[in-house]
C-alpha cells in the first residue's frame with residue numbers, strides 16, 4: 710500500500726514545471742536474468758507517453774541510450790551510463806569528456822572475453838562507455854574471485870567499478886546519477902525513484918526532492934514502495950493529479 714504521506718507529497722509536483730526522474734531496471738520493469746530482454750510493456754509505454762506530456766520526464770539509467778531507446782520506443786530525455794551521458798531535447802551531452810573513454814572500454818571488453826572460460830556462467834556485455842559482467846548464472850562461490858579480477862582491471866585502467874544486482878560494471882570514473890540530476894533540475898521540484906545502489910547518489914544529492922526507493926534494502930530515500938508495480942501505481946497518482954489540475 711502506498712504511504713499516505715507520499716500521496717500528500719505528490720501534490721507538491723506541478724504539471725508543466727516539475728521534474729520526474731525514473732530509473733529503469735527494477736523501478737519501471739522487473740529485474741530478470743537476461744538484461745537484453747527488458748522491453749517496456751504497452752502499459753508502461755502508455756504511462757510514460759502521458760507522463761512526458763504533463764511533467765519534465767527523464768529516464769535515469771546505467772544503460773546506454775541505445776538500449777533504452779530499443780526498450781522504450783519514445784523520444785524521451787535520458788541520463789545514461791549512470792550519469793556519463795545525457796540526452797536533453799535531442800541533444801547529447803557527456804560528463805567530463807566521458808566520450809574519450811570509448812577506446813578504453815573497447816579494449817577492456819576485448820581483453821576480458823577470455824574470463825568466460827575461467828568463470829563458467831559469466832556473461833560479458835559490451836557497452837560503448839562501460840563493460841558489464843553478469844554473474845547471475847555463475848556459482849555464487851566463484852563471485853568473490855571474479856570481483857578481485859574486475860577490481861584489478863579497474864585499477865589498471867583507471868575506471869570505476871560498480872556492483873549492482875548480479876552485475877559488476879566498469880564505468881567512467883566519477884560518474885554519479887545524483888550530480889547529473891542536480892545539473893538538470895537546478896532547484897525545481899522533482900520526484901526521483903530508483904531501486905539500486907547507483908540510485909542512492911540520486912537521493913543523496915537531491916535531498917529536497919521527493920525520493921522513492923523501490924524494493925528492500927538500506928536507503929536514504931524519503932519514501933519506499935515494494936516493487937516496480939507499486940511504483941507504477943505512484944505514477945498513476947501523478948497522472949491523476951495532473952488531470953485534476955487541467
Ligand SMILES: O=P(O)(O)OC[C@H]1O[C@H](O[C@H]2O[C@H](CO)[C@@H](O)[C@H](O)[C@H]2O)[C@H](O)[C@@H](O)[C@@H]1O
Nearest residue numbers: 733734740741742744770771772873874875876
Ligand atoms: O540504472 P538502471 O536502469 O537500474 O540500470 C542498472 C543496470 O541495469 C541492468 O542490470 C540490471 O537489470 C538486468 C535486467 O533485469 C538484470 O539482469 C541485472 O542483473 C541487473 O543488475 C543493466 O544490464 C546494467 O547495464 C545497468 O547498469
